[in-house]
Amino acid sequence: MTALLEAEGLSRRFGGIVALDGVDVTVRSGEVLGLIGPNGSGKTTFFNVxxxxxxxxxxxxxxxGEDLTAASAQKVYEKGIARTFQRSRLCLDLSVFENVVLGNGKNLDRGIFHALFRRRxxxxxxxxxxxxxxALLERFDPELARxxxxxxxxxxxxxxxxxxxxxxxxxxxRLLLLDEPSAGMTHEETRRLMDDILAVRAGMSDLAIVIVEHDMATIERVTDRCxxxxxxxxVCEGPYRAVVADPLVQRAYLGDE
Ligand SMILES: Nc1ncnc2c1ncn2[C@@H]1O[C@H](COP(=O)(O)OP(=O)(O)O)[C@@H](O)[C@H]1O
Ligand SMILES: [Mg+2]
Incomplete structure (x- = not known):
């Protein structure tokens, strides 16, 4: 598999806090990569950068193959990286359709001329x-699509x-970043959501996914690599089993550093 995303030596500070400290992360085309680590370890910051x-x-x-260092959020999105946020960003007053379409920033930029004179x-x-x-909703849940x-x-x-x-x-x-998609859901709901995401992805063979998730059973089940x-x-990368067996990882989670 070829590298789709290559982050090299990525760093970001917030005042005196070093949120990201020179991380190298490669995501290959079509893989599901788990990004794990304790709270405050820089996972969301990685997505944000x-x-x-x-x-x-x-x-x-x-x-x-293109340098997107410091590219605008709009540019990154247009190049093919989409994400979800740790905290829900839905407008509850809007319909399901409107909420989904809001994400399609590629098509929203036509201006007033288009709106006035090209109504048909x-x-x-x-x-x-x-x-x-x-069609998209249908692949997740016929109930939503109805x-x-x-x-x-x-x-x-x-x-x-x-x-x-x-x-x-x-x-x-081509790359989907999921930031704690299971937040606020039960284990059973999490399992169903992951089943859905994997089923949808089965129809998009070269879509790569990076998932930040605290539920280790989910990580084990859905990721190719962590x-x-x-x-x-x-601190570590590899298949789930190797990663959880790593003493550095165990220490990170037990918090005795
Ligand atoms: N916008 C921000 N302003 C100030 N500090 C931030 C900001 N975003 C993240 N941080 C800090 O950077 C560190 C990493 O945070 P974050 O990336 O959210 O971790 P994670 O997602 O792994 O829980 C934390 O100490 C957090 O407080
Ligand atoms: Mg986070």
């Missing part, structure tokens, strides 16, 4: 989008997470 939310203070990011084209585009959204115009507010957490993943997938990314962070550094 890769996706252009924060500029790195050192290091480089290459994606599909716009309507056609909306129909196409609705079909696209419906009524994409329903309000988001009344839906259980697992449905909201599915919506967030659909939103990220709307752009047909990278472990502690205090902003990469």
């Amino acid at each position: 890769v996706t252009g939310i924060f500029a790195p203070h050192g290091g480089t990011v290459r994606f599909a 084209a716009l309507a056609r585009e909306m129909d196409a989008q609705l079909a696209h959204v419906r 009524d994409p115009l329903q309000a988001t507010a009344g839906l259980p957490m697992i449905q909201r997470r599915r919506i967030e993943v659909c939103r990220a997938l709307m752009a047909s990314p 990278v472990v962070f502690n205090f902003g550094r990469k």
